[in-house]
Amino acid sequence: MRSLYCDVCSCEIKQPVSNRNYFHMAHRDLCEACHDKLEAEIKPVIRTKQPFNYDWYNKVVQESIEKAIQKGKF
Numbered sequence: 191m192r193s194l195y196c197d198v199c200s201c202e203i204k205q206p207v208s209n210r211n212y213f214h215m216a217h218r219d220l221c222e223a224c225h226d227k228l229e230a231e232i233k234p235v236i237r238t239k240q241p242f243n244y245d246w247y248n249k250v251v252q253e254s255i256e257k258a259i260q261k262g263k264f
Contacts, residue, residue: 196221198258216252218259227264228254 194206197218206212213225220228232254239246258264 194219196224198224198255199263216248216255218255220255224258224264228258231264 194203203212
């Protein structure tokens with residue numbers, strides 16, 4: 191059995207299944223709750239970007255995750 195912990199909130203993810211109850215984003219593992227908070231946080235920012243650019247999107251995701259890890263939450 192593999193133990194996996196969320197990199198943001200440090201809670202244990204029980205019976206981890208990729209893209210179901212944990213998400214691997216920007217070289218980090220996020221629990222479902224933190225993933226939902228991340229999406230809610232960056233959605234308004236992404237909608238204002240015209241034209242959309244994946245390099246910019248990846249940078250925004252990376253920066254948001256790093257800030258959340260420093261704070262310990264989203």
